[in-house]
Amino acid sequence: MALGTCLTDLHARGAISDARFEQLRPVYEDLVRQYEGRYGRAAAESMATEKALQWAEGEAMERKRQVLLQANKQGEWLADVRRQSGDGPLSRRVAEDKIVDMDNHRRAIRQQALGMMDGLLAKHRRNLAGRVRAPEELADTLAEVFGRDTGNLNARELADAWRQTSEWLRSRFNAAGGRIAKLDSWNLPQTHDMWAIRDGGFDAWRDFLLHGGPEGHGLLDRSRMVDRDTGELFTDAKLETVLRDTWEAIATDGWSRNNPGAVGKGAMANRRADPRFLHFDGPEAWTAYAQRFGGGGTPFDAMLSHVEGMSRDIAAMERMGPNPSATLLWQKDWLKKSTEQKLLPGKAGKRASDEASAGMDTMQKLFDEYTGANNRPVRRRLALGFSIFRAQQVAAKLGGATLAIGGDYGTMFHTSRFNKIPATKVMARYVSMLNPANAADRAQAARHVLMADQWAEGHAAMWRTTGEEIAHEGMRRLSSGVLRVSGLSAHTDIARQAFGMELVSHLTHMRERSFDNLDNGFRRMLQRYGIGETHWERLRGMQPESYKGTDWLYPETVANAGEQDLADNLMRMIVTEADYAVPVPDLRTRAAINSGMRKGTWIGEIVRSGFLFKGFPLTMLNMHGRRMLDEGGGGIGGLAAAAAWRFGMPLLAMTTVGGALSVQAKEVAKGRDPMPMNTLKFWGAALAQGGGLGIVGDFLYSMQDRFGGGIARSLAGPGAQTLDNTVGSLVRNTTAALDDDPETKTQWKKDAARLLLSETPGISLWYARLVLERSFGDMVTQWAYGDDVEAHYRRLDQSAEDRGTQYFAPPGGGLGDMRAPDWSNTLGQQSATAEPAPY
Template identity: 30%
Template sequence: MSIANCLTKLVAAKQITQKQADDALALHEGLQGRLYPTMGPTSAEAASALEAARVMAQAAQERKLMAAKQAIAYASAIDRMEKHPSGKTVGLQSMLVRDNLEGGAAMGTAIHIDGHSENVTKRLLGMMDGAMKPYASRLAGLRQDTESIWNVVRELFGEDTGDDAARSAAEGWKKTTEYAVARVKCAGKPLSVLEDWRLPQNWDSSRVKQFSEQQFVHDLMTEFEAGNLKVMDKQGQGEAPRAAVGGIIANAYKDITLGKANSGAGGFSNQLRVFRFQNPDAYIRLMQKYGIGDGGLYNTMMGHLGGMGREIATVEILGPNYEDNFRRLLDVAREDDAVRNKAIGAKLKRSLTMNSPAAVQRTYDAVTGKLGVAQSELIAGIGGGLRNLQTAARLGSATIAALPGDSFTASLAANHNGIPATAVLGRLVRDLANDKEAEAIARQVNLTAASIMDHALGSRRFADEVVGQGFTGRVADTTMRLTGINAWTEGLKRAWAMEFNGFIARQADRTFGDLDPAFGGFLKRYGFTPRQWDKLRATPQIEADGAKFFDVNGVEDQELADRLMSAILDERRFAVIEPDARIRGAMSAGLQRGTFMGEIARSATQFKSFPMTFMMTHMMRAAIQDGAWGKIAAGTKLVGLMTIAGAVTSQMQSLVAGRDPQDMSTPEFWTQAFIRGGGGGMLGDLVYSSSTRGGDGLKEYILGPAPGTIISATGDLSQALIGDGKMTGKMLAQHIKAWTPGSSLWFSKIATDRLLFDQIQAMIDPNYRQSFARYEQRMKKDFGQAFWWRPGDVAPDRGPRLP
C-alpha cells in the first residue's frame, strides 16, 4: 500500500487531520526525491516513508510541548496581571518592560522581555568569550578587519584556514548558536534546524536593486549549475526540480527588492531556507555582491545573536506563539482598564505613567522589533540619514553633560541599593585604564559590554535609536566614538553592575533578615523570598582581580538566575539612563519605521527620549515612595544632586564655547542649573550648546532638530530671495554648522567655531564685527559672561577666568 493511500485511510478514520496528511505526503515526496539518485524507486519509497513517519512523530511531540508551554505561559501571565496592585494593564506592561510602579513584590516576579533580552544576549556574548572581538571596528570606528573575517566563514564550512582567530570565532559561534537553539526549543518553540546550518543569510534590498532581475538570476543559476548552491522547494520540503529553479530565484529577487526577505523571524525561523550554500566561496561571493557587503559580516553575526536573545526572552515569558498570547492578554487588559479607569483622574495617571493599553501595544511592538522593520527602505533611509547627520552635528558635546549627570545618577542608584557610590566610580576609573582585563572578568559573570552591533549604542541614549549602517550612520557612529561617550557609557554600566555583583557576593553569608536594609529592599522590591535568597547565596563565587563576585552562571535554578540578572539590569538603568522599549515605543508613536508618518514622528522626537526616560525612572521612583515625607526626601535628594550636575554641566559648556565660567553666587545661575539638571533641560542645553542661546530652540524642540532646521533654512532663503530680508553671513554659517558632522565636538568646538564658522561669516557679512560685538554684549547682559576666546578672533587673547 502506498503512503498516499495509507494517509487517506487514516484521515477517513479521523486518526489524523487532512492538514497532517498533506504535510506528511509533502515531506515523503520531498525525501523520496532526494533519496532517489542513490536508491531504486522501491527502496526510496520505503526509506522516505519511514523517515517521514519519524519526522512527523517528532513534530507531533514538539506540537504537544508547544501547546503545553503556551498554556503555561498564558496562565502565568494572567496570574501576574491579576496580582498587580495597579491593575491588569500595568501587570501586562510589566512583562514587557521595567515596572515603573514597582509592583513586582506583589506578583512574585519582576522579569520582563526588555531586560531578559539583554540578559540572555549577554549570556550568548559571554559564551563567545570575546572570540569575535578581533573583527570589531577600532580607532573610533575608522578601522575594521573586513578581510580575514571571511576566514570565519571558511572555518564554519569545515576548511582549515590556519587562522587561529578565525578558528576560535567559528568554534565560539557554533557553541553559542547550538545553545541558543536548544534553549528556545526547550521553551516550546518548534524548530527544524538544519544539521549543516552555519550562518544567517542577509540579502540587502538596496544592493540587489542595483542589479537587474536577469543579472541576479544569472549569478545564482551559475552557482547552482556549478553545484555551489542548492535551491529548495518549500512546498515539497526538499530540493526543487531543475525546471523550477529559475522561477524560484526570480521570485526571491522580487521578495528581496520588496523588503520581504529578511523581515520576520528574529533570531530563529521555522521557514525552509530557499538557498543552501555548499561551500564558503559561494556564500562569500553572493553575500559580498547582494548581501552584507565587504564589511557587514561582523554586524550580521552579532545582530543575529541579539535577535536570538530577544526571541528566547519573548518565548520564555509569553510562550512559543507569543503573538497569539499577547493579543489575548491585551484583550483582558483592555476590559479591566475600561472598568478600573473610568474617572478622568485615573485615565490621566495611566497616561502619564505610560501604562495605558495603547502604551502596552506600542511597547510590545518596540520590544519585539516590529517597529524597527522598515516598510520602505527609501523613506527609512531619508529619515534616518537626516537624523544621523543631526546626531553627528549636535551631540559632539554629549560627554560634557554625561560626565556629571551620570556620576550623580549612578551614585543615586548605588545608594538606593546599598552599594558604596565611591566603589562604583573607583572601579570605573580602574576599568577605563585596563579595559581588556575588566572585560574578561565581566564576561565570566554575564556582564560583558552591551554593544550587540558595531554601532554607536552609546548615542542611543540621546538619539532614540541605533544609527544605521549606511554612510550617514557610519559618520554618526564615528563622531560619537570620538566624543568618548561610548567608552564612558559602557564603562560605567559595566562598573556599576560589577560592583552590584560584588556586593551580592559580600552579602551571601547573611540570612534574609540580616541583610543590609537597602539590599534587602532590593530583593523585596523584585519579589525574591527568603527561600530564594538562600538558593542564590549558596552559589559558589568567582574570585578575580582580588575580589569576589557572584556567579550567576553557577545558580542551579536558571529561572531564578534570570530574574536576578534582570533585576540588576533594571537598577542599572537608573545608574545610566537610556530609553527602554516603553520610551522607544512612545517616541515612535507606535508607527513603523520606513512609513512617512513613522519617520516624521521619529524626527520630531529626536533627542527627547532622554528627558522622558529621566521622568520614568528617577522622578517616578521619587513619586511612588511611601508617605509624603518619603516622597519629599527622595525628591529633595534627586533635585539637589541633579542641580549640582546641572551647574557643573553649565560651567563646562561655557568653557568649551570660549566663555568664562558664570558667577555661581547669583540666583539666576542656580535657576539655570536646576533647569539643566532636570530631565527637561539637560539635553536641551546639550543640543543647543552647539549653536547660539535663544535661537530657534522652541521651534526646533517641537518639530525636531532635522525638520526644524530645514524649515528655518528654507524660511531664511525664501526671505532673502523674495522678501525684504537677506541671507547674512551669520545665518549661513549657522545653517552650515547645523549639518556639519563633528562641529560640536567638545575638544575642538571652540577652534571649529572661531577658525571655520566665524570666518565664513566674516567673508560674507560686511557687518560681521557688529554682529560679533552684539553677541558678546548679549552674553554679558544675560549671563554676566565674557569671552576668553572672542568671536571672530583666530586665537585666544587670554585664558579662562575661573571663579
C-alpha cells in the same frame, strides 16, 4: 497496504480528515519520487508510507508540546498579574511592566551570549570609520568556522566561541518551544539584501547559487542540504521548488507566506524551523554570496545579527510561550474581561473601562516596539531621507554632548544609594576604568557584566541623545563616529560597566550575610528581580571566581553552577539598574517616541524629528519619575507624598550638582569664564541641565535655546533651526533681491555663515570647538558681517555679560588674545585681570 494505494480511499471514507489528507499527501509524494528510482514503485510506496506516518507523528507531538508550553506561560502570567493586582481588576500597570521586563530579559540573554564571544567582539569591533577591525584574521575565523584549518590558533578559538554561542542559543530556543534541528554542518547564518535579490530576479539568484562558483561550480554544498519534510537530500525538482519559495519570501519581505486576513503570523517557535538549508560550500562561497546578494555584510555582522534575533525570540517565547502574538491577544482580552466583570458602577466603571482599553493599546505598542514593528516604514525612501537628516543633526550638533554628562554622576550616585550599593566605590571604579592603562578591567567588565555597546554596534549613546537608531548605514557611522570621538560613547559604556561591576562586587561581599540581615534597599532590589531567600542561599553556596585577588560572583559563574534562571535574573538586574544609573531609554520610552506616529509618513517623520535630542529628558521622567511614584505606592496621600519626597529630593539635589558641572563646562568650552554660582539663574539652569528637563533649562536663563532658537523652535526640535536657516534664508534673500533692498542684500552671507558654523558635522566637538571658532569661525564671521562685525561682537559680549560672565577667548580676537578662564567668577568675584574685549 501502501499509503499511496489507499490515501484517497481513506480520505473519501472519512478515515483521514481533510487537514490530515492535505498534510500527508505532498510529503508522501515527495518520498515516493525519491525512492522509486532506486527501489521500484511498490517498495517506494511502502517506505514512503512509513516515513510519512513518522513525520506526521513527530509534527503532532511537537504541536502538543507547543500547546502545553503556551498554556503554561499564559497561566503563569495570569497568576502573577492577579497576585500583584490585588482584589481589583487586572492592573494595567502590571500588565505593561511585564512586557517592559521581557525586553530587559532579552538584553540579559543577549549579554550572556555576547559574553561567550567577547574575544571575537574585542578583536573585530568596528573602528571610528565604521570598518571591521583586523579583516584578514576575520577571514581566517570564517575559514575555521567552516572547518578549514588555517593554522591560526586565535582564529580557531574565536570560531569555537562562535559555535558555543550559536549552540547555546539554539538549545535555549528549542527549550522554549522552538524546533531548530542540530546540524553539525551548519556554520554561519547568511544575510540577504531584499532589494538586490528582488531586482536580480529568481533566475539570476538561483543560477548564482547553483553555478556562481569557480569554473561554474555552485556555491552550495548539496551533500549537506537535507529536506526537513522527508529527512532525505534534496532532489533537483524539490530544490528548485524550495529555492523559488525562499526567493519569494525574501523578495516580498515575507509576504508571500502570509495569508491576507489571517490573525498574526503563526507561532514564533516555527519561524526558524527551516534548518537553514542553504549550506555554502566554504568561506569563499559564503563571502561571494554576501557581496552579491547579502548587502556586503561581513561574518561579524552576520554573527551579531543572529545573536540579536535569537535573543529577542528566546526572551519572548520564555515569557509568552511559543506564539507570543497569540498570548498578547489573550493577555489583552483578560485585561479587559477582568475589568468589565467587576461591574463597577457609574463614573468608576467608565474610568476603569477606559483604563483597560488604554492598557490594551499600550500593551500592543510596547510589543510592536519589542518586535520592531514600530520601525517598519510606510514609505522606505521617505523614512531613509529623514533618517539621513537626523544623522546629520547628530553629527553637527552633538559634538559637545559629553559636557552634559554631569547629571549622570547624580543618577549613578542616587541609584547606588537607593539600592544600598556603596556610591563612592561606584564613582571610584568609574574613575579607575577611565584610565587607559586599565584596559584589562574594562575587558573583564565587558565580558561578565555589560558588553560595550560600541563593540556590538548597540549605540546606547545614540539612543540616549537622539531617541532612535539611525537607519542609513553611512550616516549612522558618521553620527556614531562623532559620538565616539566626542567621548560620549566611552563615558556611557564605562559608567554602566563600573556600576555593574560594583553591583556584582557588593553582591559577592554580601554573601556573608543571611537574606534577612541584608540592607533593606539591597534586599528590595533582589526581590524586584525575583531573587528571594531561597535563591540567595543558593548564591551563598556557590564558589566565586577570582580576578586580581578578589572574589566575583558573575552571572556566568552562576550559570556554570547549573542555575541558568538565577543567572538570567542577575543579569536582568544588572542591565536594568544600569539603565537607571546612566539613563538609557527603556522599552516604554522608546515606544512612546516611535509608536505615536508611523515611520515613513510625513507627519510621523516630522514628529520623530521633533523628538530628536529629547531621549534623555523623556527617559528621566519615564524611569526615575515612575520609580518615585512607585515609592509612594502610586497614591496621593500624605504617606505616599512623603515616600516620593524621600526618593525625589535626593535625586533632584544630586543631579542638580552634576548639572552645575555641565553648565560650567559648556561655558568654558564656548570661551567664556564660568558663570557666578551665587544666583538663582545659575541654579535654575543647573537644575534643568542635570535633572533631565533638557530644553526647559535653556529658558531659565535665556530666551534662546542652545541652538539659537526660541521656545517654539526648541519644542519643534533642532531640525526647525536647520529648516529656518535654509528655507527661511532662501525666502528672505530672494525677497530682498526682488525688492532691491540695499540693507538686506548682504544678509545671504550671514545666513550662509550660520549654516556653515552650525550644520557642519563634527564642528561642535567640545575639545576642538574653541580653536575652530577663534580661527575658522572668526574668518567666516568677518567675511559675513564685513564692516558690521564689531557691532556683532559687542552683541555677543553683552549677552555674556547678561549671564554674569565674560569671554576669555573673545570673538574676533583669534588665538593670540586668549587668556586663562577666571575661575574666581564662580563666586561672583570677577578678577581685575579679566578685562572685557575692546570692541
